[in-house]
Amino acid sequence: MLVRANNPGCAVMQRSNDAIFVTGADATYARTLYQLLRAVARKGWNRGMTWIAYDLGMRAEQREMLETQFDWVTFRTLDLAALPGHYVPAEGSYAWKPQIMWEVVEAADGPVIWMDSANLPHRAPDGMLAHIRAHGLYLLRGQAPLQERCDPKVLEALNVPRWTWGTRECVSGLVGVDAGNPEMREIMQRWCALAEQPEIMRPKESIERHMHDQAVLNALVADRVCKGEIVLPEEDVDISSGRPVRFLSTRNKVKPDAPLWQDPWIRARYRISKIVDQFLHRLDAFHLDHDPFWRMWGEKFVVMTRDGAGAPEELPCPFGHYYADPFPIEDNGETWVFVEDLNYWKDRATLAAIPLHGNRKAVPILDPGVHASFPFLFRYDGRLWMLPETCKNGRLDLYECTSFPDGWRLHRSILTGVNAADSVIFEHGGRWWLITSMESPFSGGAYRALAIFHTDDPIDGDWKAHPVNAKGREITARHGTGRNAGAVFEWQGKLIRPVQSSREYYGQGMELRAMTLTPEHFEEEVIETPPHLEMTRGEGVHHMAQLGTRIVWDRRTRH
Structure with a gap:
């Protein structure tokens, strides 16, 4: 089937069971996106899969370099001028993410995976793709409860049952959905529609750690996850956990002016810091359970x-x-x-x-x-x-x-x-x-x-x-x-x-x-x-x- 974009001339072919990976960056994260796409090619995540990268405000030379280096990626431009002001990445609401996801999901009928540009693949994504096809939705869990990451005013506005407010949040740096699943399509469409409301995405006088797009996505699925109607993987994001997912690493940010030769050292620094962090969490769990x-x-x-x-x-x-x-x-x-x-x-x-x-x-x-x-x-x-x-x-x-x-x-x-x-x-x-x-x-x-x-x-x-x-x-x-x-x-x-x-x-x-x-x-x-x-x-x-x-x-x- 044909995946249609809102941008003329940006169409991508997707067979029914192919996976589409979607990512994006502005000028600040263009260098981070470069690191991700190099890792994708190294680990073979681009073979047999479709990749779409959204330009959220990159400089012309940044986009030209990426298009030249990664000809297997389809680049699109999100028309921020046609969207409300809070969609601009610098505003920090992340409203652009659900907009992008629905734009792709609407025209697809297989797995669609959002990948933050700061992610890095380590192993094959087979387990994630199998879960998406079997259950419709793939999210990694964080450690904080939903009510500490989503403003209670938003939870109440979205009628999220209070007995679910203590459930551990899921992170939105990796979001996998089956576009052929009507229920998942509805969730993505509603996520996109709610992104238009600044008081939902970025409420005034909010709690300290309201997580914007992530908070709203969690609010949309919390009730059904807690009732067992949506099955998520029992896997943690690789931060603040002793048992993290192993097939990718998150939040590997790179300064926009970092020279290319620094990539191995940047990856090594993040890898070592996470190994230490994960070891300390396992040690703490060991003390609590065995000491x-x-x-x-x-x-x-x-x-x-x-x-x-x-x-x-x-x-x-x-x-x-x-x-x-x-x-x-x-x-x-x-x-x-x-x-x-x-x-x-x-x-x-x-x-x-x-x-x-x-x-x-x-x-x-x-x-x-x-x-x-x-x-x-x-x-x-x-x-x-x-x-x-x-x-x-x-x-x-x-x-x-x-x-x-x-x-x-x-x-x-x-x-x-x-x-x-x-x-x-x-x-x-x-x-x-x-x-x-x-x-x-x-x-x-x-x-x-x-x-x-x-x-x-x-x-x-x-x-x-x-x-x-x-x-x-x-x-x-x-x-x-x-x-x-x-x-x-x-x-x-x-x-x-x-x-x-x-x-x-x-x-x-x-x-x-x-x-x-x-x-x-x-x-x-x-x-x-x-x-x-x-x-x-x-x-x-x-x-x-x-x-x-x-x-x-x-x-x-x-x-």
Whole structure:
């Protein structure tokens, strides 16, 4: 088929399954474009593929040199004079990129790939092209969440669901689409149409790192990516990642006046700096995942208990461990405290029960094979149930006690395919309620949103999602703020939810919120801490639970 350009005389033939690579530069990046095209020829990316380069304001001698050197490239000129002023590259909105992409995609029906001029190919692009043909869209992930790279005003204007705002952004230095896919064509067309709106591409009084064209593209696909309707590769861009994509390198900028003989040294400098950066990220990940001393140095909780007006006591913990997330329970007239038992040497936690009588030696109760915490307990139909946090396995599992304290049988998975943390179940208003904290998909755990479900049978019933889930409450808060900090309880006729309040670091503090809760409505507000819970006001208090006059809580002592 024929690929038609808006520029007369610039037509390129494309067979249905050929890939079209598109790039461009102004005078500032013409030298960078030269480096890219030389690398493309060296790595053979030009064989059997179509290349189009857009002139975004190059000097005449720059374009002449490029056309002479790379006769396999079709050069086009973007008529910036016919476009709004913010399209000019010097304005920094990057509105020209979606304009260019739609111009090419509109007339094509195979893979179309935008390549920033600062990219450099290293290996064959076969994997990328296969993904485009199979799934329609190829983007590399960065590390920052969408809401830190796209102004919230833009997210709201484009009706991006708040529960997706924590998903990791994708970069627009490499954008691959299947022009034969109607859904992908629609996305590119809308991206192009939105580029005409300066308040969307470059909003006034914006957040510090609003990423213009990249932000808008992410906003257009976030909902569908998070729902699984668009499948992106699980590959990171080669910046600030220990597991970057290997087939190309990004952001290899060259000064416009750099002599040609410097190319090998420029490439080597970028290559070495990225190798070092990637090694440091892998080293950091290794410390977090495998070095017990690293975690021991930075993370420590202690569990405290007090009965009525008695003196607080710290529950003893063996060396190399810490206890957290305490929940008290009574069995046969004796009180036990169920806790998360983190083992520094294994770098994960299991669950244990500590008797508040005798020698207070912890009894292991559950090891699900993944990190376990928050052993929430409740009674129903004369039996004891536990809803621990095991979010690494992608489920929220309900366990039945078969023999107290250490006999537990998996009854069912209440939720699947989710990362749910610090979940509680309680009865209120003739219904059973589940309140949890859901990770924004693909966020890496940094951002979570409040989620509520209800049912008439907490054991075997179907849990119905509350309308508040769509609002993505707490998604803009980091470090665990908004997560449950213990069991829901009633006080002075109010339904109270203990909530983590960690603005600067995880485990910084907690607060109490009074809830108004019906199947159609949810509101909550912070209340003054009751006098008998004054210990929860201090910094580092992360969790609190009650059983009659007995209160248990934990406090973070190292961070």
